[in-house]
Amino acid sequence: MSKKIFVTKPFLPPLDEYVKILEKIWSSKNVTNNGPFHQKFELELAEYLDVEYVSLLNNATTALLVAIKALDLKGEIITTPYSFAATAHSIVWNGLKPVFVDTDSYAGNLNPVKVEAAINDKTGGIVAVHNYGIPGDVYALKNISKEYNLPIIYDAAPSMGVRFKGESIFSLGDLSIISFHATKVFTTLEGGAIISSSLEMKKKIDRFKNFAIIDQENISGLGINGKMNEAESALGLLQLKYIELNICKRNDIYDLYTKALKSNKNVRLLTFPKFLKYNYAYMPVFFNGGIVPRDKVYQALKEENIICRKYWYPLLTDHKFYKNSKINDLTNARKLSNSVLCLPIYPDLDKKNIDLIIHVIEKVLG
Ligand SMILES: Cc1ncc(COP(=O)(O)O)c(C=O)c1O
Missing domain, CATH: 3.40.640.10 (Type I PLP-dependent aspartate aminotransferase-like (Major domain))
Structure with a gap:
């Protein structure tokens, strides 16, 4: 394995x-x-x-x-x-x-x-x-x-x-x-x-x-x-000596994922305007079909030993501790929470593994 x-x-x-x-x-x-x-x-x-x-x-x-x-x-x-x-x-x-x-x-x-x-x-x-x-x-x-x-x-x-x-x-x-x-x-x-x-x-x-x-x-x-x-x-x-180089490497990985997934009609990715210098801390993918395809992809990746995270699922308000708080309508947050999967991203993640992750996602989504 x-x-x-x-x-x-x-x-x-x-x-x-x-x-x-x-x-x-x-x-x-x-x-x-x-x-x-x-x-x-x-x-x-x-x-x-x-x-x-x-x-x-x-x-x-x-x-x-x-x-x-x-x-x-x-x-x-x-x-x-x-x-x-x-x-x-x-x-x-x-x-x-x-x-x-x-x-x-x-x-x-x-x-x-x-x-x-x-x-x-x-x-x-x-x-x-x-x-x-x-x-x-x-x-x-x-x-x-x-x-x-x-x-x-x-x-x-x-x-x-x-x-x-x-x-x-x-x-x-x-x-x-x-x-x-x-x-x-x-x-x-x-x-x-x-x-x-x-x-x-x-x-x-x-x-x-x-x-x-x-x-x-x-x-x-x-x-x-x-x-x-x-x-x-x-x-x-x-x-501090390494931070900018690491952000560049993350940017490259983010671009590889984006290039492969951007034309897939089943997912939505985040893109950034020129005036935002992002650090590529996360690689979130939002599944248009919601919780079912998201969880299928999560599971299929897990079977390949690739552990993604559903940041942020469940919503904080769905935890017992916060259930009785003052909670307003959370339509957008709930939709994001039910559809998000954050893919692996870090400076030395190699291309072979990125390709595998993309392949698994495409296979599950058909
Ligand atoms: C949004 C957010 N706030 C606060 C924290 C807490 O940070 P720390 O682990 O340094 O206490 C984290 C994560 O770790 C976070 O993602």
Whole structure:
């Protein structure tokens, strides 16, 4: 039996390059708490992302928790059902109430018309996602945010390197968060960050992630341990050398799939306008026939040891934990959820396997 192929595989730099850096950390004994690699990675990441301020955290879930706290959101928070559990969990974990609103029918981003219709006097903010790393109607959301005075946090977990109309995707919204989990385009094994646009906000975030410690004898309130350590920060610095090359390789793979599948009437693929520099974090395919052909293809690929993922099926609102939340009409999100399959995509996925995946899909769909 051939080796299993998963939907993604982390890119790791040459081990000897990392070991050289680890030796420095070992001899300095400076392993965490805003050490030199942490400071350097924050600066270099801000430069790469083309943003003002970066606060590194130990993962994006903590980043979401801290971002909500830092903006002091209250009441009901409008969010999407078409995402990873961490998006909604971060709202509930902060003692707030998620209100689930429908997405667009294209890539699964929040539908601004539905967002506006869901606003009431209890609404305290919006946690939107750049689904698959792709921005939705961000200008309409910005107008809503201004008009109703509602802060927006962008869960941009998979958006490393994405640019939109010449700007960093991370310059949108009040705060953005990113994930460096092993499933992401850019990994520090575990890790995340919050992107902010004022020094005052960065300092607030940095305090929250460090137990709200002011100095040796004072804390300012409730905080958490959300710090990234030196080994992860050093890996992040090293990974920055490879990110653009990895995005190019992903782009090539995305193009191979697209070329083969774009004329197939049974599926819909996402295409990107010139003004979007995408990172090809995902290769979603939407099956026009819905759940039946989608699941047939999933199963047929699984029999070949190719493990795809149905991101995002089921909807968050279909989990028992969220069933009794405030849920609006979710027609578009449900249609996407019932039809999506994300195919394997990572820099060293070889052409032989891509051809096999395409062949299996075509065989099942006839
Ligand atoms: C949309 C989204 N938000 C949040 C997270 C949580 O990130 P982390 O694993 O770094 O906590 C993930 C994925 O891992 C994600 O896909």
